[in-house]
Amino acid sequence: MSTTMSIHIRSRRVAAVLTVVALAAPVAACGGNDSAAAPGADGLTTVRLASAPLGHLAPLYLAQDQGIFAKHGLKIEISSQADLVSVPSVLAGKADFATGDLTTLLVASSKKLDVKAVVPASASNGRRGADFGALVVKGGSGITRAKQLEGKTVAVNILTNIAAAAAREAVRADGGDPAKVKLVEIPFPQAPAAVGSGKVDGAWVVEPFLTAAKAQGAVPVGWGFTDLAPDLTVSAWYTSGAYHQKNPQTVTAFRDAVREAYAYAAGHEADVRAKIPTFTEIKPEVAAKITLTGTADTISRDAAEKLIGYAQRDGLITTAPNLDDLILP
Numbered sequence: 001m002s003t004t005m006s007i008h009i010r011s012r013r014v015a016a017v018l019t020v021v022a023l024a025a026p027v028a029a030c031g032g033n034d035s036a037a038a039p040g041a042d043g044l045t046t047v048r049l050a051s052a053p054l055g056h057l058a059p060l061y062l063a064q065d066q067g068i069f070a071k072h073g074l075k076i077e078i079s080s081q082a083d084l085v086s087v088p089s090v091l092a093g094k095a096d097f098a099t100g101d102l103t104t105l106l107v108a109s110s111k112k113l114d115v116k117a118v119v120p121a122s123a124s125n126g127r128r129g130a131d132f133g134a135l136v137v138k139g140g141s142g143i144t145r146a147k148q149l150e151g152k153t154v155a156v157n158i159l160t161n162i163a164a165a166a167a168r169e170a171v172r173a174d175g176g177d178p179a180k181v182k183l184v185e186i187p188f189p190q191a192p193a194a195v196g197s198g199k200v201d202g203a204w205v206v207e208p209f210l211t212a213a214k215a216q217g218a219v220p221v222g223w224g225f226t227d228l229a230p231d232l233t234v235s236a237w238y239t240s241g242a243y244h245q246k247n248p249q250t251v252t253a254f255r256d257a258v259r260e261a262y263a264y265a266a267g268h269e270a271d272v273r274a275k276i277p278t279f280t281e282i283k284p285e286v287a288a289k290i291t292l293t294g295t296a297d298t299i300s301r302d303a304a305e306k307l308i309g310y311a312q313r314d315g316l317i318t319t320a321p322n323l324d325d326l327i328l329p
Contacts, residue, residue, distance in 0.1 A: 036246040037096070044075040045250055049237075050084035050095035055207060055282070056122040056235070056293050058275040062268070063261030072257040074250070078279075087115060091240050096247075097254060101235045102299075103162040103307050109321035110311075114241035117327045119255045123294035124225035124232040132291040133163075133206040133234070135170040135222030136213050138195050143202070146222035147176035152201035155186035155194055162234060165310045167204040170222025192216050207290040208282045228310070229303035236299055244328065251328070259297040266295045299327050 037045045051057055060076060063069055069076055084095045087108050099121040100108075108115050124131055135154070137143040143152075149171055156163040168178035186194050191203040192213035204224065205213050214220075225232050237258065244251050265272050269292070276287040304323055311317045 037250045039073070040075075042075070043073070044070060045073055045253075046075045046077055047096045047250065047254055048094075049076055049078045050089065050098040051078065051080065051121065052085060052099070053080040053280045054122075055272075055276050055280070055287075055290065056099070057279060058272045059261040059265035059295070060258065061275050061279060062265060062271055063257060066264060068260050068264065069257045072253040072260075074253055074257055087113060090115065090238065091242075093240070093243070096243055096250075097237045097239050099235050100238055101162040102233050102304060103165055103311060103316070104160070105236060105238055105326060106304065106307055106311055106321050107160070107316050109326040110317040110319050115238050115326065116241050116244050116251075117236040117238045117299055118251060119237050119258045120233045120296050120299055121235040121237050123234055123296040123300075124229075125291070125294035126226060126230055126232075128223045128226040129220075130291060131223050131225050132210065132293050133166060133204065133223075133225050134210055134220035135167055135202055135204050135224055136195060136210070136218040136220050137202045138198065139217040139219050141201070143221060146170045146174040149202050149221075150176050150180040153182045153184055155191050155200045155203035156183050157185065157188045157191070157204075159183055159185055160316055162228075162307070163204045163206070165307065165314070166224030166228055167202075167222075168224075168314070169227040169310070170204075170224035173224075173227040174222060192218060207292075208280075208286055211286055211290045229300065229306050231296065231300045232303045233296065233300045234293070255328075262295040262297050301327065 037047070039045050057078060064076055085098055087100065089095050090098050091114060097118065105115055105117055135146055143149065154167050156167050158164065164183055167183065168181065171178045171181055184200065186200065186203065188205055188209045191205050192209055194200045195203050195213060195218050196216045225234065239251060272292060273287045276282050277284045301323055304327065308320045312320065
């Protein structure tokens with residue numbers, strides 16, 4: 001990769017980070033929602049969740065059906081509105097909890113934004129060759145390993161998040177130089193077609209887009225999640241420090257209910273797969289094939305430490321965040 005291209009990509013990374021900070025700073029100063037959560041007429045406290053409608057939500061929907069959240073005194077409302085799935089919306093009190101990839105939360109915390117990671121939302125299953133995210137290339141392209149992507153173009157959904165780190169690490173783990181790979185931003189839903197048409201040489205994709213890409217002839221050549229860390233927390237449910245301060249019991253109840261939801265899901269995989277098509281556009285026949293996320297119920301501090309190192313290396317942060325401030329005990 002040329003020096004000019006490297007500077008251009010790094011500038012885009014920094015610009016994206018600064019955009020998050022610029023948007024979040026005013027709402028952080030306002031202190032978000034000043035009212036504490038309170039039980040409704042049914043005796044349950046409603047918590048508003050924001051997340052993209054992907055498979056990692058299935059355990060929570062099942063837990064709602066099974067009365068697990070009610071047992072913990074909660075009722076959940078899940079929104080997939082794009083304007084709510086962001087750090088600014090949580091800091092402004094528009095959502096009580098949202099999902100964010102761990103790199104994004106580390107960057108936000110390093111900028112002193114008041115985010116608190118509560119419990120994993122998705123995690124690597126730790127199985128290289130059978131994880132829910134992979135670096136894929138077009139079948140028959142002549143590329144059979146990640147190292148061969150040096151000097152080529154690879155799509156990631158965002159240049160500043162954990163997908164970009166995973167794509168780079170897959171190349172590095174295979175003995176390649178990730179600095180020689182040109183990363184471009186293409187949303188996950190468009191990535192399989194971009195690989196198939198030759199618009200890009202490779203792409204980092206997660207389920208269900210990994211299954212879609214393979215159905216279109218793409219083949220995996222790298223498993224960056226397991227290369228980043230063997231126990232990688234990919235994304236986490238997080239809240240604001242202000243919400244946690246006002247509602248510590250609600251936050252604890254939510255964490256405990258999610259952990260119980262994951263335990264239930266681990267023993268009822270068929271139910272998880274059957275639930276996914278009810279709240280996503282994933283068809284039942286695809287839901288039956290996709291690789292499910294891991295069900296780790298504790299955010300890995302070891303993995304977070306490694307991601308801090310990657311973020312510093314890639315110029316996303318200059319000061320390491322304090323994990324005691326970011327990850328709730």
